[in-house]
Amino acid sequence: xxxxxxxGGGAFPILLMRPSNQFENHFTxxxxxxxxxxxxxxxxxxxxxxxxxxxxLRTNGRQRRYxxxxxxxxxxxxxxxxxxxxxxxxxxxxGNGHNKAQDYGSIDxxxxxxxxxxxVKDELIRFLNGRK
Numbered sequence: 001x002x003x004x005x006x007x008g009g010g011a012f013p014i015l016l017m018r019p020s021n022q023f024e025n026h027f028t029x030x031x032x033x034x035x036x037x038x039x040x041x042x043x044x045x046x047x048x049x050x051x052x053x054x055x056x057l058r059t060n061g062r063q064r065r066y067x068x069x070x071x072x073x074x075x076x077x078x079x080x081x082x083x084x085x086x087x088x089x090x091x092x093x094x095g096n097g098h099n100k101a102q103d104y105g106s107i108d109x110x111x112x113x114x115x116x117x118x119x120v121k122d123e124l125i126r127f128l129n130g131r132k
Contacts, residue, residue: 026057026065036074046077049087053077053094075115 033040047054047064054073056064066074073094080090 026067027071029056029064029066032066032071032074035071036078038074038078043074046074046087050077050091050094053091079114 027035029040029043032038033043047056054070054077056066056070059065076094077090080093081087085093
């Protein structure tokens with residue numbers, strides 16, 4: 001039996017609403033900064049300059065919360081900046097969905113392969129340091 005359902009005396013079960021943290025699977029600006037190795041002020045600046053592309057969720061206290069999609073987009077922006085693209089160029093690339101595939105599609109694979117290499121390297125370092 002589902003622990004969220006109470007069988008009442010009537011024909012319909014009563015559903016219990018458990019309090020949930022709506023930001024449970026989201027990242028703070030500090031976590032994003034650490035994961036992507038992007039300074040927090042840079043993330044905030046990109047958010048202002050790339051309005052509509054990076055729109056993090058906000059808590060009741062107005063703190064930023066990022067989803068996995070935000071994480072991916074920010075990683076892509078980082079890659080584009082490393083390739084010398086200006087924020088204006090990035091806004092055109094990411095803000096124009098129908099040209100995204102032709103202008104931007106190859107970056108996804110490159111970004112993903114770099115990110116995987118970074119994660120593997122970090123994990124190997126942690127593993128080897130733990131053995132000492």
